[in-house]
Amino acid sequence: MASSTMADVAAGIRFRTAAYIDGQFVPAASGATYVTENPATGQPLAEIALGDERDVDRAVTAARRAADSGVWSGMSPGDRKRILVRFADLIDEHNDELAVTETLDAGKPISDVRTLDIPDTAACIRWHAEATDKLYDQVAPTGPGAVAMIVREPVGVVGAVIPWNYPAQMAAWKLGPALATGNCVVIKPAQQTSLSLLRMAELASDAGLPPGVLNVVPGPGDVVGVAIARHPDIDAVAFTGSTEVGRTFLHHAADTNLKRVLLELGGKSPQVIMADAGDLDRIVPQVLNAVFWNMGENCSAGSRLVVHRSRKTELVERLVAAAARDWIVGDPLDESTRIGPMITRGHLERVLGYIAAGRAEGARLVTGGNRVLEETGGHFVAPTIFDDATNEMRIAREEIFGPVLTVIPFDTEAEAIAIANDTPYGLAASVYTENVRVAHRMARAIKAGTVGVNAYSEGDLTTPFGGFKQSGFGGHDKSVHAHAQYTDLKTIWIDMAEDDEPQA
Ligand code: TAP
Numbered sequence: 001m002a003s004s005t006m007a008d009v010a011a012g013i014r015f016r017t018a019a020y021i022d023g024q025f026v027p028a029a030s031g032a033t034y035v036t037e038n039p040a041t042g043q044p045l046a047e048i049a050l051g052d053e054r055d056v057d058r059a060v061t062a063a064r065r066a067a068d069s070g071v072w073s074g075m076s077p078g079d080r081k082r083i084l085v086r087f088a089d090l091i092d093e094h095n096d097e098l099a100v101t102e103t104l105d106a107g108k109p110i111s112d113v114r115t116l117d118i119p120d121t122a123a124c125i126r127w128h129a130e131a132t133d134k135l136y137d138q139v140a141p142t143g144p145g146a147v148a149m150i151v152r153e154p155v156g157v158v159g160a161v162i163p164w165n166y167p168a169q170m171a172a173w174k175l176g177p178a179l180a181t182g183n184c185v186v187i188k189p190a191q192q193t194s195l196s197l198l199r200m201a202e203l204a205s206d207a208g209l210p211p212g213v214l215n216v217v218p219g220p221g222d223v224v225g226v227a228i229a230r231h232p233d234i235d236a237v238a239f240t241g242s243t244e245v246g247r248t249f250l251h252h253a254a255d256t257n258l259k260r261v262l263l264e265l266g267g268k269s270p271q272v273i274m275a276d277a278g279d280l281d282r283i284v285p286q287v288l289n290a291v292f293w294n295m296g297e298n299c300s301a302g303s304r305l306v307v308h309r310s311r312k313t314e315l316v317e318r319l320v321a322a323a324a325r326d327w328i329v330g331d332p333l334d335e336s337t338r339i340g341p342m343i344t345r346g347h348l349e350r351v352l353g354y355i356a357a358g359r360a361e362g363a364r365l366v367t368g369g370n371r372v373l374e375e376t377g378g379h380f381v382a383p384t385i386f387d388d389a390t391n392e393m394r395i396a397r398e399e400i401f402g403p404v405l406t407v408i409p410f411d412t413e414a415e416a417i418a419i420a421n422d423t424p425y426g427l428a429a430s431v432y433t434e435n436v437r438v439a440h441r442m443a444r445a446i447k448a449g450t451v452g453v454n455a456y457s458e459g460d461l462t463t464p465f466g467g468f469k470q471s472g473f474g475g476h477d478k479s480v481h482a483h484a485q486y487t488d489l490k491t492i493w494i495d496m497a498e499d500d501e502p503q504a
Contacts, residue, residue: 006100006103009100010100010333013097015045015101015198016199017046017195018049019049019055019216020198020201020215021058021059021215021217022062022215023212024211026058028050028052028219029055030050032049034048035047038378039340039343039378039379040331040378041376041377042345045104048194048195048218049218050218051217051219051224052219052227053223053224053227055217055224056231057231059215059217060159060231062211063185064156064157064184064233066210067154067183067184071213072179072182072184072209072213073182076133077133080129080179081132081180083207083208084126084180085126087203088125089122089126090206090207091118091121091168091203092118092119092122095119095122097199098121099117100333101199102118102193103332104333105192105194105195105196106164106165106192106193106343107340107341107342107343107378108295108332108340109337109338109339110332110335110337111335111337111338112293112294117168118168120172121168121169121200123461125172125175127176127461129180131180132180135480135483137152138150140491145495145496146493146495147493147494148491148493148494149492150491152181152483152484152487152490153487153488154182154183154488155183155235155260156183156184157183157233158178158236158238159186159188159228159231159234159236159238160175160178161187161188161229161241162241164191164192164297167193167194167195168196168200171196171200173240173465175187175214176482177482178238178486181483181487183486184213186215187214187216188217188218188225189216191219191220194216194218197216198216201214201215201216221245225245226248226252229249229252229253229256231256235259236259236262236485237249237253237260237261238475238486239263240264240265240299240477241264242266243471246263246264246473247263262475263472263473263474264299264465264472264475265299265425265467265470265473266399266470266471267299267301267399267427267428267467268304268396268397268423269302269425269430270306270423270446271291271304271306271430271432272307272430273287273305273308273315273432274308274413274432274433274435274438275311276433277311277433278432278433278454283432286430286455286456287319287405287456288319289456290456291404292323292338296400296404297401299427299471300428300450303399303400303405303406304408304419304420305405305406306408306416307407307410308409308411308416309410309411312407316366316385319405320366320367323368323385324367327339339380340378341379342402343379347401347402348371348380351400351401351403351404352370355370355381355384355395357393357394358386358389358394358404358406361389362393363386363393364386364387364388365384365385366385366387367383368381368382368383368384368385368403369384370382384402384403386404387407388409389408390408391419391422391423413442416442421446421447425470425471426448426467426470427450427467427472428448428458429448430451430453430456430457431451431454432453433453447468448468449464449466449476450465460478461479462478462479464478
């Protein structure tokens, strides 16, 4: 049962469902809408404007006008900072409303969304905002005959296309650095989860963001997403989602205006448990959090547990017990729930299909493996662990995006590294060992954008997040590295030579 407080919040929310273009909520140019559902009940939730190419065009026109006018890029960094900090404050002030919206829309457990997603969304906007007036440009070491400044300028109009698993937070990972560096943005949320971003756009406007600086166009990826990817007046596009869709952005950019393409993609991340890994009381919750957090609908999910044979039996027994005890599946509006529904019926079936494949390929199912709470109409699946798998099985190779852990034993350090790296992905990894030399060696040997040692971690706002291999291309979220990618480098060479002196 949902707690009465959260149920009250839910009852009082008025969803914003129109596109947000040039500082106003507007219907789609076609007038069409589509209906989203609550994944915990399968019932209709909201009727959203169904954007198409014309809406992207309207949004880009507004963004270009705002970019060219200098209303945002020409504002002093301190003033830009104040508006964005106010935006972050408003997100915090509307924490319950945004959290419940996200839970109803995406099925994410309210206990996570209220304490992590929405606070982290605000913190991300604030972190990038605070950097606005603290990052300096450079002066090149020329001779006395010239002054050469190397300055960063906003690229202009940034397009963004984001997924449904962390709707508010993924938006913030793009909007924080793109807006802080003075760009105007046209962003498309995932079709299933537009509501929190539409409300955030309104809060940004309330904070003082000028019209046209932030535009939100909901609608289908193969229409709105493609229109953003191909638009000749968008200067850079940032995408988070599947590797399959991500690679199409490179084609679109190559075929059109060579816009900069920044891709954050999928993963099949290893958690490596060495023979000398420390206390299992500490390790078990970390391992389960890595794979079951957000129902496993997480690009950096630690979905492969690569464990030394000498530790495997005890560890798996402890994992099975803790999964049943701690990872309660249920109504995501209930504070005690840790696993909500899969995002859609189709996705539930996809996850169950992988579980069937794991069984068929001979992995040993030790817990879960089935749909649960079917009577609710929601798309719930039990947290699932397969033991005695090999890295060749589909459950070890393909991104499941559900609460499914695949346990693979190893005997030597070299074998552990080979298994960890035997994947087309390279987003994240973790290594558990008490030996600092082994930790360092493994952290350097594993090809992944983030390696946690003795913890599952995506780092924090000060560290870049991005993927090696087919987990990413050309981009990082978070940290000052994210600022750089939304800017162009310009050299300004000023001749300082006295009359007849030769230049430096
Ligand atoms: P996708 O199907 O790739 O969708 C992501 C976004 O792209 C959605 O907004 C989607 O719109 C849009 N899209 C779909 N087809 C498109 C097309 N042909 N052209 C342009 N845009 C298109 O992924 P998903 O199912 O939402 O999310 C799961 C995937 O995202 C996983 O593979 C996961 O690993 C990855 N992910 C990665 C990260 C990072 S940081 N690396 C973070 C979160 C998720 P619609 O909603 O209309 O389909």
